[in-house]
Amino acid sequence: MLDHLFKPGSVAVIGASTKELSIGNRVIKNLQDFGYTGPIYPINPKADEVRGIKAYDSITDVPGEVDLVHIVIPNKFVPMAIDDCGKKGVKVVIVNTAGFKEVGGEGEDLERQVVETARKHGIRVFGPNCQGIINTDPEIRAYCNFTFTKPTPGHISIVAQSGGVAEVINQRFSELGVGVRMYASNGNACDVSIPEIIRYWGDDPETRVIVLYVEGLPNPKEFMDAAAEVAAKKPILGMKAGRTDEGAKAASSHTGGLARKEIATELIFKRTGILTFRDEEELCQAAVAFASQPIPDGRRVGLITNTGGPAIIATDELVDAGLEIPPLSEGAASSLKENLYEAASINNPIDVLATANAGHFRAAIDTLMDEDDIDSVYINFVTPFFVDTESIAKEIAEVNAVAKKPIICNLMTDKNQWSTTIGTLKDGGVPCYSFPETAARSLIALTRYNELRANTGGEIRTFDDIYVQGAREIIDGAFDEGREFLRSADTYGILESYGIPVAPWRRATGAEDAVRAAEEIGFPVVLKAESSSVVHKSDEGGVALDLRDGDAVREAANGMTRRIAADDLEFLVQGYVEGGTEVIVGATEEEGLGHLVMFGIGGVYVELLEDVSFAVAPVRDSEAGEMLDSLKASKLLTGFRGRSGVDRDTVIEVIQRISQLVTDMPAIREIDLNPIIAHEDRITVVDARIGMKEG
């Protein structure tokens, strides 16, 4: 519980200063200016008072209880100060001081000492190298932070690893006139973590939307658990920086941040139900809509406009993002015809005309609210001097107060001349934007969230026709032998244990044995050389395809024996699969996360166009289907211009079986089924590799 952090009954500042331009002074000033409701205790052995408040020599001298202590003294004195806090019974410290993990070397040691000392006393640490927190709750008014933006109370809570980014976002909400509930920027995060903060806000009824910024996830599992739990209750809007190599480098050289697993972070966001953004402004603008609007049930937008061009731009933006602007029903059209100007356009977009009055707007909005095939309402509202814009605003606000569908308004106006109209809309909880693109993107975010929410949760299919014990024995054996990669026979054995269709295969110890094996399997076959000395079979002449009779097999085997000349040479004989489409399924372990499962179409699609999709294991049903559908070349899977498609259900099943395999067997570092030959009615793995974790 982080109540002592976000709702402190009292705050002390170790390093309180009489100098105006110091953090030890500013923290106290901010608490005063923001109207903190509890007692403040400056700690400064050289001053009698700081900013008019009695100062104490030591935290232990403070007469009352102290919940929260700011520490703003030089880094090397911090562990000692925490020890003092322990003696006093302090609950939580915010360490603003820098010079810890982010500087490496001694700083890392110091940070370790901070954690150990605090743990000894049962103190929670926020930071170090951080800004602090803000809570706008009228009963608390805690501004435990040295920054400059003073938010008004609202329903958006902000947590950001970087103080600079937290401040920019907070500042933007302030400019937009939108309130904030709580704020936290925890820097090095040696103890109190972002997942913990998110979880705390999940239980805070006044927090309706959580805004999140991270540069890396030090503990993906902890993050996923907390985020999934909270995202089920309220929207989390997330942004991850360091997505380019250069950005990641900049991130890791700053505040000891972690910048790894680029694909993984966005997948984790998606998996847990966090809506991902790549732009702070877009995130802030969307948050405004999330804080007041319901989530639409679908993609179908009804547009109302009193000006032409901006409706075109909004249409472009919405349609580009996959939203729909469907035609209206006959009933709607006739109702509009009755209630709007004759020259008005009663299609969707509905152009009520620049001269439209409050009644016209109301009729159009009501029509869209009643329309079954419309999920959300977008309004372009320019304020011509010759109409009563105030009445129009009142109508929009009135509908908004009871609407079950979201309303988004692009309000094109002069903010000074039409301040009353703006106020009416804002006070009425109507999210207003200054550009059609901005308004459209916020509606797109609401709609994306609806689909994200529908896709999180969902089933993880598990298969019970699996011979786990057999697979486990092979894995354990390979692990004991310290193998980096499994032998082919073991690999195929494991796949078969997990019900994955493999081309029929036999091991063979020599040419004649191979011929016999081929005859058992049936021609044509493939012959592969197996030896600890062979790394890249095909490069070393260790693969022969499409062998059509015993002689061909014998000749190929003899050739390989000559070329490879290894004592441990054996052969793998496999049925040769003709035709079909090559697909690839793989999984790799990501530190602290589990496995990332991959799907792609073989050949140029993976290698040239990098057309692959990922999901975090265990893969849910909906995710597995999406892995196929999200490929740029996905049409190849359903059949394209005479080429037949693939057995979709079985491909999805193989993805799920591989997901189950790597989840069951964490000793597998990587697995690669490449290629799988997919036909319309079946699929067959024809080559596979399993790599093991180091023992």
Place this chain on the structure above:
Amino acid sequence: MLDHLFKPGSVAVIGASTKELSIGNRVIKNLQDFGYTGPIYPINPKADEVRGIKAYDSITDVPGEVDLVHIVIPNKFVPMAIDDCGKKGVKVVIVNTAGFKEVGGEGEDLERQVVETARKHGIRVFGPNCQGIINTDPEIRAYCNFTFTKPTPGHISIVAQSGGVAEVINQRFSELGVGVRMYASNGNACDVSIPEIIRYWGDDPETRVIVLYVEGLPNPKEFMDAAAEVAAKKPILGMKAGRTDEGAKAASSHTGGLARKEIATELIFKRTGILTFRDEEELCQAAVAFASQPIPDGRRVGLITNTGGPAIIATDELVDAGLEIPPLSEGAASSLKENLYEAASINNPIDVLATANAGHFRAAIDTLMDEDDIDSVYINFVTPFFVDTESIAKEIAEVNAVAKKPIICNLMTDKNQWSTTIGTLKDGGVPCYSFPETAARSLIALTRYNELRANTGGEIRTFDDIYVQGAREIIDGAFDEGREFLRSADTYGILESYGIPVAPWRRATGAEDAVRAAEEIGFPVVLKAESSSVVHKSDEGGVALDLRDGDAVREAANGMTRRIAADDLEFLVQGYVEGGTEVIVGATEEEGLGHLVMFGIGGVYVELLEDVSFAVAPVRDSEAGEMLDSLKASKLLTGFRGRSGVDRDTVIEVIQRISQLVTDMPAIREIDLNPIIAHEDRITVVDARIGMKEG
């Protein structure tokens, strides 16, 4: 010359009204409020005065000369009013009234009458169905417009087809505190056109940047000529709406706008040197930078930051767009080491630390300005309370005043508390932004513009080894015959006349003739059936590939004769080309523009992935190369994983020869070389089609 429109010596308003909330009143109020420097003449037979100014019964009663007349009376009276204006010797009319081409039918007739009447008197018409113009020139102060935003004088001029969009952009510059020079929104544009306005501003020294919004280009050639001429002198930042089908539909149903040629408009922008945007906010923000900053010579950005997270975000944004953040020279590093805090990061990004003072910032900026490998400077400047931000701002502004490299500043601050610092930067001409993404995107726009500028102009290669006369005779003959598509032999004849390498071919009239032709060409060959009754050869069994001897040719020819059984059946015998990569070159005529030339890689790349590139004919050298390089699968052309590449120079040459062909022969409606078989050392057209314009 549009001086009478933008610098009117006097303005009359036909339809001047005493009613406050009418356009006929508001236009006069706006002129008054904005401080128009010339006389205003209200025309209203029922009033003695309007807004305190003497009114006249008719325009002909006005005592002085009248340059510009606003017409705000009902549509059907407009032609008559223009006739009166003619009698008075008026130079230009702004027709605000709607109900013309955009409503169709009678409106179109009325608009034609407007144009004819005006032409008779030598009057220029602006509109109809339009807002009007603004000129902030202190000696003019013309606000001939009924909208509400009053711009301050500046160097950006705005022209937009849609009044709503023009207003939004104007409003945004006003909010950003950035001045505007002139403004024009000409609605239906029956006479004064956007190209004409652009050309006028090209000659206006106070216009440094032109912002352009269109929904369609009614006359692409006129537009291209004007835009190319002006873009050579100053930046034009352009946006085109209606890029989705739905958006285009919305555009064409509004104000009689044209929404066609989606690819073409962006290509025309690029060809003429207009920087394309897809977002108004991004365009406005970029315009601020263009209005004060030099254009960088390259992509290499030096970053200075006093906060961590925003530097990561800026890095992501810049690198994603292809900009570079190169390491600094040793000299730069040692200079930084000497002048910055010890803990500062002297890499690029340079982290001067939150505590950095003016001297630190100055040292970092000077270092980047002196660094040869840096083309532009990006600054993240958060304003901590404990530093003297005003001094930092002064240093930045001081360098900016003389800098030859552009400076962009992401200023993270509270606009009220740090208003002096903001003022120092803005007055110093430093473009300031509130988010790292926004600042980065404006720098990206400057950099994109540098590359765009470098790519416009350039050579158009023309070939003199061409037998134009031969090609022309074939085309003329086909035209006279009223053919929709040329015969194959004619098609190949034209290609050969233009020096395009075609697989060897012969016409043959029967099976034996075909065998002889095949022997002349050399086996293997392809046999194609030719008949006016055969539309899709391969679907109708009219193509036989890889025929290896005379018997095979005979058999194929006899089979086709049986199947097709047409009186005019002939054969085309062609050399069969093996191996290689299939590419496609084509060209289609676009109304009012000339031809659009297309390039793609055959097979799934064109059909499934829609991986094609375009350029407007005549295609310049740089454009032809870019057509190859801009494909997603362009690596296939240079060779990829064992597959060899193609003869790049010859592919480029074929694109240019096709460009020359369609430019020489405007009767060609479409041409399609599909496929061309491209090998490493040669390319060969193996199938082609030429479609003719209707006679």
